[in-house]
Amino acid sequence: MRVLVCVKRVPLTGGKIVLTQDAQAIETRHLGFTISPHEECGVEEAVRMVESAGGESVVLTLGPPEAAEQLRDAMALGADRAIHLVSDGEEWDPQATAGAIVDAIRADETANGPFDLVLFGNESADAGNYQVGIRVAYALSRPVATGLKGVSVERAMIRCEQEAAGGRDVYKLPLPAVLGVLEGLNLPRYPSVPAKLRAQRKPIESSSPTRPDPELEKVRLVVPEGQGKEALVLGQGPEAAPAVVAILQQIGVA
Amino acid sequence: MSVLVVVAGTPGEIEDVSLQALSLARRLAAGGPVHALTVGGGDGLADTLGEHGVSTLHVAEHEAFGTYAPAAVARATVEVVREVGPATVVAAGNERGNEVLAHVAAMTGAPFAANCVAAEPDDPMPVTRVRWGGSLLEEARLHGSPKLLTVQPHAVEAQSAPAGGAVAIEKFTPDLNEADLAVRVVERVAATTGGVSLAEARVVVSAGRGAGSPEGFAIIEELADLLGGAVGCSRAVTMAGWRPHTDQVGQTGTKIAPEIYIACGISGATQHMAGCKGAKALLAINTDADAPILASADYAVIGDLHEVVPAISAELRKARGG
Numbered sequence: 001m002r003v004l005v006c007v008k009r010v011p012l013t014g015g016k017i018v019l020t021q022d023a024q025a026i027e028t029r030h031l032g033f034t035i036s037p038h039e040e041c042g043v044e045e046a047v048r049m050v051e052s053a054g055g056e057s058v059v060l061t062l063g064p065p066e067a068a069e070q071l072r073d074a075m076a077l078g079a080d081r082a083i084h085l086v087s088d089g090e091e092w093d094p095q096a097t098a099g100a101i102v103d104a105i106r107a108d109e110t111a112n113g114p115f116d117l118v119l120f121g122n123e124s125a126d127a128g129n130y131q132v133g134i135r136v137a138y139a140l141s142r143p144v145a146t147g148l149k150g151v152s153v154e155r156a157m158i159r160c161e162q163e164a165a166g167g168r169d170v171y172k173l174p175l176p177a178v179l180g181v182l183e184g185l186n187l188p189r190y191p192s193v194p195a196k197l198r199a200q201r202k203p204i205e206s207s208s209p210t211r212p213d214p215e216l217e218k219v220r221l222v223v224p225e226g227q228g229k230e231a232l233v234l235g236q237g238p239e240a241a242p243a244v245v246a247i248l249q250q251i252g253v254a
Numbered sequence: 255m256s257v258l259v260v261v262a263g264t265p266g267e268i269e270d271v272s273l274q275a276l277s278l279a280r281r282l283a284a285g286g287p288v289h290a291l292t293v294g295g296g297d298g299l300a301d302t303l304g305e306h307g308v309s310t311l312h313v314a315e316h317e318a319f320g321t322y323a324p325a326a327v328a329r330a331t332v333e334v335v336r337e338v339g340p341a342t343v344v345a346a347g348n349e350r351g352n353e354v355l356a357h358v359a360a361m362t363g364a365p366f367a368a369n370c371v372a373a374e375p376d377d378p379m380p381v382t383r384v385r386w387g388g389s390l391l392e393e394a395r396l397h398g399s400p401k402l403l404t405v406q407p408h409a410v411e412a413q414s415a416p417a418g419g420a421v422a423i424e425k426f427t428p429d430l431n432e433a434d435l436a437v438r439v440v441e442r443v444a445a446t447t448g449g450v451s452l453a454e455a456r457v458v459v460s461a462g463r464g465a466g467s468p469e470g471f472a473i474i475e476e477l478a479d480l481l482g483g484a485v486g487c488s489r490a491v492t493m494a495g496w497r498p499h500t501d502q503v504g505q506t507g508t509k510i511a512p513e514i515y516i517a518c519g520i521s522g523a524t525q526h527m528a529g530c531k532g533a534k535a536l537l538a539i540n541t542d543a544d545a546p547i548l549a550s551a552d553y554a555v556i557g558d559l560h561e562v563v564p565a566i567s568a569e570l571r572k573a574r575g576g
Contacts, residue, residue: 013386013389013523013524013525014523014524014546015521015522015523015524015545015546015547016524016546017386017389017390017524026390037489037506037525038506093365094365094366095363095365123352123368125386125387125505125506125525126385126386127385127392128368128369128384128385128386128387129366129368130352130353130356130368130369130404131352131355131356131359131360131366131368134353134356134357134359134360135356135359135360137360138357138360138361139360141433143433143436143437144437145437146324146349146353146356147349147353161443164442166442166444166445167442167443167444167445168442168443168445169322169439169441169442169443170439170440170441170442170443171437171438171439171440172440173436173437174436182506183499183502183506183507184492184499184500184502184506184507187492187493187495187499188493214397215365215396215397215398216365216366216367216394216395216396216397217378217394217395217396217397218392218393218394219380219392219393219394219395220392220393221385221390221391221392221393222382222390222391222392222393223390223391224388224389224390224391229549229550229551229552231538231548231549231551231552231553231554232552232553232554233543233553233554233555233556234537234553234554234555235555235556235557236555236556236557237555237556237557237558237561237562237565238557238561238562238564238565239565240555240557240562240565241562241565241566241568241569242569244537244553244555244562244566244569245566245569245570245573247514247535247537247553248481248514248570249573251513251514251534251535252513253456253457253481253482253483253513253514254481254570254573
């Protein structure tokens with residue numbers, strides 16, 4: 001089977017978010033980057049599906065030239081090849097992002113045949129727009145399920161599980177389909193050194209789509225004010241235990 | 255300007271998050287009519303919706319609404335949008351609200367702003383929405399028509415309308431096509447878990463990589479048990495395979511709201527803090543007095559969790575005379 005996974009490069013924000021002077025982005029000069037967490041599980045799932053059923057797993061990103069690093073990371077996890085939609089470094093709104101991904105999927109399917117599954121993270125860690133995968137599914141006239149923590153291929157169907165109050169809701173979709181997955185779907189493998197070396201030799205196909213005007217237009221980012229808390233230090237080391245228990249009793253949980 | 259609120263929860267019930275969405279919707283209507291849509295019943299909600307400012311309740315009826323089908327709810331929404339012509343469509347920013355409005359966005363080609371904490375009735379519409387699970391805010395302008403947005407849960411207070419009154423009920427049967435019904439809940443698997451659920455626990459005791467190993471969680475489990483609480487952990491711990499993902503507190507894990515959250519050896523990365531904003535009190539146990547988590551903590555103990563946590567358990571037993 002052929003599986004496409006769409007991923008996004010996001011900064012590892014650490015303990016405190018600092019913005020650039022113009023408040024258009026997070027100051028990332030001192031930060032590392034990663035694949036957005038839900039999508040990392042998407043990559044792992046695609047690789048496992050192809051390991052068990054044969055076929056090809058492809059990873060796609062829309063992002064700056066540096067996002068090639070995340071495509072290499074995905075290929076180190078086992079993806080076979082990559083498609084890089086190279087952006088100008090500006091953020092693309094969700095409609096524009098979906099449009100560029102749809103064009104890329106159509107082009108790849110014309111050359112290499114249809115994808116049985118297109119996987120997205122349910123929402124990106126940074127922008128959290130909750131819609132790119134669904135827009136892509138409608139443009140391609142494919143069924144879509146989101147919020148998934150379990151997927152398994154059953155012949156020409158895919159069984160999907162979503163956490164719900166008191167249990168799990170089950171969906172069964174015909175293939176080809178589009179899925180939005182969540183972290184917890186699986187535990188992504190830790191790539192071996194040989195896998196990282198192999199990933200350096202795998203192909204990345206690049207193109208540079210043009211960014212349309214945004215319909216959801218970012219004006220600026222704002223770091224929310226802290227709660228202005230100053231923690232009451234109950235003590236140092238184990239000697240603080242009686243003070244902790246007093247607090248627990250005061251709250252009514254001890 | 256008229257506004258449509260989509261109430262997409264369990265048929266016949268209205269969650270507080272939908273009432274919060276309704277409060278923001280009233281502001282966006284700026285005195286114009288507020289319409290609401292429910293699927294698979296909802297007549298019984300008319301009084302409550304009226305008290306919150308709804309003038310017309312559209313009740314979509316179809317045998318397909320027996321189980322949740324996101325595209326079917328979206329199709330019913332699009333039908334009401336065509337009939338009423340609202341300037342804005344609003345829903346709660348929970349999983350289902352976001353999913354349904356994303357389907358509406360894809361069906362209509364309209365832009366959609368998810369998880370807004372504020373919005374003003376203007377065109378383009380100024381909105382403030384959450385990023386990074388609430389660690390960052392984005393001010394944006396929403397163009398297009400209709401404008402679709404969801405309201406971040408617990409960001410807007412649910413308030414009843416000063417002039418709440420009678421609600422006109424309009425029932426209709428949406429024209430659902432095969433594709434609208436292709437994706438629907440076909441089965442509910444009951445949870446098999448025992449013990450206290452992390453999301454609902456009154457006390458959560460968590461540890462990060464500082465626990466040292468999967469076995470290092472024994473002292474965390476002991477304290478959680480003594481307090482009748484649940485065990486949590488950081489993302490680093492689940493990625494290492496020490497604990498299942500269901501124990502993870504964070505932006506991509508479980509959002510918790512206990513009476514007290516005891517975070518042991520957790521530095522306070524934004525990913526983690528996005529999951530514990532709902533805690534009423536936070537006690538941080540950390541060797542580093544400058545750890546970022548202390549800026550969000552109510553109480554702190556500076557020390558090694560391996561020494562402090564067993565001491566608290568022992569003190570609890572002593573206090574109970576055991």
